[in-house]
Amino acid sequence: MKKTITATISSLLSISALANTNTIPSIGIVVPLEHQAMTEIVDGFKQELANKYHHPVNVIVKNAEHDPMLERSIIKQFQAENITIIEPIGEDAFELTLASTQTQPVIGIAAEFSDQQRESLSNKSITNVDDELSSRDQLNFIRLALPSVKKISIIHSADDKVYTEVNAFKIAANQQHIAVQDLTVEETSDLYTISQHIAPDSQAIFILKDHPIVSGIATLAKQAESMKIPLIASDDGSVQGGAVFALGVREKEIGIKAADLTAKALSGQAISSMPMAKLTHYHIFLNPIHAEKQGINVKHLRKMAAQAGYDVIAMNTK
Numbered sequence: 001m002k003k004t005i006t007a008t009i010s011s012l013l014s015i016s017a018l019a020n021t022n023t024i025p026s027i028g029i030v031v032p033l034e035h036q037a038m039t040e041i042v043d044g045f046k047q048e049l050a051n052k053y054h055h056p057v058n059v060i061v062k063n064a065e066h067d068p069m070l071e072r073s074i075i076k077q078f079q080a081e082n083i084t085i086i087e088p089i090g091e092d093a094f095e096l097t098l099a100s101t102q103t104q105p106v107i108g109i110a111a112e113f114s115d116q117q118r119e120s121l122s123n124k125s126i127t128n129v130d131d132e133l134s135s136r137d138q139l140n141f142i143r144l145a146l147p148s149v150k151k152i153s154i155i156h157s158a159d160d161k162v163y164t165e166v167n168a169f170k171i172a173a174n175q176q177h178i179a180v181q182d183l184t185v186e187e188t189s190d191l192y193t194i195s196q197h198i199a200p201d202s203q204a205i206f207i208l209k210d211h212p213i214v215s216g217i218a219t220l221a222k223q224a225e226s227m228k229i230p231l232i233a234s235d236d237g238s239v240q241g242g243a244v245f246a247l248g249v250r251e252k253e254i255g256i257k258a259a260d261l262t263a264k265a266l267s268g269q270a271i272s273s274m275p276m277a278k279l280t281h282y283h284i285f286l287n288p289i290h291a292e293k294q295g296i297n298v299k300h301l302r303k304m305a306a307q308a309g310y311d312v313i314a315m316n317t318k
Helices: 036-052 068-080 091-100 115-119 135-145 160-175 188-195 217-227 236-241 251-266 288-293 298-308
Strands: 004-009 026-031 057-063 085-088 106-109 126-130 151-157 179-185 231-233 245-248 283-286 311-314
Touching: 026 036, 026 068, 036 057, 036 236, 036 251, 057 068, 068 085, 068 091, 085 091, 085 251, 091 106, 091 160, 106 251, 126 251, 135 160, 135 245, 135 298, 151 160, 151 188, 160 179, 179 188, 188 217, 217 231, 217 236, 217 288, 236 245, 236 283, 283 298, 288 298, 298 311
Parallel strands: 026 057, 026 085, 085 106, 106 126, 151 179, 231 245, 283 311
Antiparallel strands: 004 057, 245 283
16 A cells, blocks of 8 residues: 655745745655555655755655556656655666656655756756765675675666676676675565575675665574574664764765755755765674674674674664
């Protein structure tokens, strides 16, 4: 069932340039699939927009439930309702929005985009928040955390964008002389079955910011604990859900940055003039409870994080 959440941020000051009509502006956020990371992004967005834009605004959040047809329908609905700014989360939703709209302003959240790509489009009212971290950086830290690792199992969905990231991970792993077992999950319901096929000699499980997989993080955490190997993720929400550690940005920071751009746009700044926002303040998110269950030495991991220049944020420690 499609889920819709609507929040109205109260007015404190006079109406700004874009809101200088009798109509309260509306922001339409497209969530590809609900899970902890999406909740963090949306919560950060709402809180920061309330801090930065002190006028009435409707924030409408719709869950596409990892259904491309539903995702397309949501975008079309936002267009028909003349939503002030459409803000899709993730690469697929962002690309689908760009392909569907010719005039409406778009702010991509957790999506890659460049100034050059914007210049090639007729609609210039586009910007984005990019949180992408290279596979090389991820593998470099995994090597520090697990110095004797020889084989990693990567579990991912069949989404087109994910295959590009998986191939990049394999190339980076090969450069580190690490073998990769590639396991594809066609449907989220297959995650348990696929997890039973993790090679007995695999020394770690790795997942990307891959919505169908992240939504089933608890299943993978149980398998990691039974094999006494670490489940390594790419976002803090997955660490809260059972992964032992992840290198990345706070998901909430993604929402905060998107809200900052949104507040500027609602206050009259042209989105076409906004540079693409790249988040580069990376952290190591650590779940000490699951570290013990999955055979990770927390003291060693903290030492390696300090050596690499990352601060460690402990999560879900109660």
